[in-house]
Amino acid sequence: MEELDLLKKDWQKNENSFEQVSEMEIYKMLHKKSSSIVKWILIISILEVLLWTGISLLFNTDDYLKEVHGEAYIEYLKFLTVFNYAVVAVFILIFYKNYKNISTITSTKQLMKDILKTRKTVQYYVWYNLGMIVFSMIMGFILAFSLNPKVHELTLNTKVFTLTILLCGAFLLLFVGLFWLFYRLIYGILLKKLYKNYHELKKIDL
Amino acid sequence: MSEGLEQSFVKQLRENQNIIHKICRLYTAGDDAHKDLFQEITIQLWKAFPKFRGDSKFSTWAYRVALNTAITLYRKSTKSVQTVDYEKHQFFISQEDYNYEEEERIKLMYQAVYQLNDIEKALVFMYLEDKDYTEISETLGISEVNARVKMNRIKGKLKKILNP
Missing domain, CATH: 1.10.1740.10 (RNA polymerase sigma factor, region 2, helix turn helix motif)
Incomplete structure (x- = not known):
């Protein structure tokens, strides 16, 4: 293409036409903070882990079970807690490994893949937590219906019972929905450009 | 450090x-x-x-x-x-060989390149820098053949932008 070669000529001719940055200015830049998306993903991920671990700690079911005389379930719950901590530990390990793997020296495609992988790890963790919370809630409802005499009365009236189940379901849906929306928003803003460019690169190699 | x-x-x-x-x-x-x-x-x-x-x-x-x-x-x-x-x-057109027509064409070319997406710009950039397709493909992480194909498509796209 003739035009492109014309541009190339001009491009190379004007190689030295930029206002030069001094060594002093470069030194200053080295101590400025990066605003790269990797840094933001790291910050958001740490916040997410803290938030979700915090939320799962908030759900103290021991007292509740004692209250409704469901002591038999406490052992299961202990197992669940240990399992939960193990999952958090494994997750943090994988996340750290993925994060360390991000390198600007690899190819553009690989770099994008690595960043998306890091984000995916956090995403899985969040989905895991969400699943656990929904599971706990459902178990809580079931236990409440079967153990708590006050709540058990509700099951005797089919109309009231259906209404209660519907309300609980709606509450769960709303909870998951709101969360999903919030999640889309954060990462939508942060990763829009990256996704676009990643798909563009993938398209070339189809 | x-x-x-x-x-x-x-x-x-x-x-x-x-x-x-x-x-x-x-x-x-x-x-x-x-x-x-x-x-x-x-x-x-x-x-x-x-x-x-x-x-x-x-x-x-x-x-x-x-x-x-x-x-x-x-x-x-x-x-x-x-x-x-x-x-x-x-656009850094040097004064000595001032050529109005050529200057216009170069300016239009720059404008066309600005309209490309990030990946296309990267390919054009390495092309302007005289990089070979091996280096282009390694840098972006795509195959050499596809880098060539893509570059040809970009040329076509630029032509279309210039002569709509």
């Missing part, structure tokens, strides 16, 4: 800064954005510098980190480019 390392980095970066300027010229519009991206690339280069072993040229290594930063890590959108006043942008 040791002071010697910092010194050596700053010196090499100053000597090779035009690489970064050229990438900023393609990916940003306006002085502020140019400076902003220049700074982010500098930070990323400095972060990656301990892994630079000197078995490749500083410039070759810097190309990759700088392009990766512009395409992947830099968060600010390049969309505003569309609305930029091209006249304000310096």
Whole structure:
């Protein structure tokens, strides 16, 4: 293409036409903070882990079970807690490994893949937590219906019972929905450009 | 990090800064954005510098980190480019061989290149820098054949932008 070669000529001719940055200015830049998306993903991920671990700690079911005389379930719950901590530990390990793997020296495609992988790890963790919370809630409802005499009365009236189940379901849906929306928003803003460019690169190699 | 390392980095970066300027010229519009991206690339280069072993040229290594930063890590959108006043942008036509018609054509070409997406710009950038397809394909992480195919498509796209 003739035009492109014309541009190339001009491009190379004007190689030295930029206002030069001094060594002093470069030194200053080295101590400025990066605003790269990797840094933001790291910050958001740490916040997410803290938030979700915090939320799962908030759900103290021991007292509740004692209250409704469901002591038999406490052992299961202990197992669940240990399992939960193990999952958090494994997750943090994988996340750290993925994060360390991000390198600007690899190819553009690989770099994008690595960043998306890091984000995916956090995403899985969040989905895991969400699943656990929904599971706990459902178990809580079931236990409440079967153990708590006050709540058990509700099951005797089919109309009231259906209404209660519907309300609980709606509450769960709303909870998951709101969360999903919030999640889309954060990462939508942060990763829009990256996704676009990643798909563009993938398209070339189809 | 040791002071010697910092010194050596700053010196090499100053000597090779035009690489970064050229990438900023393609990916940003306006002085502020140019400076902003220049700074982010500098930070990323400095972060990656301990892994630079000197078995490749500083410039070759810097190309990759700088392009990766512009395409992947830099968060600010390049969309505003569309609305930029091209006249304000310096196109560095030297005075001696002033040729009005050629100047116009070059200006139109720059405007056309600005309308390409980030990945296409990267290919054009390496083409303008006289990089071979092996290096282009390795830098972007695509196959050499597909890099060639894509480059031909970009040429077609540029032609279409110039002669709609």
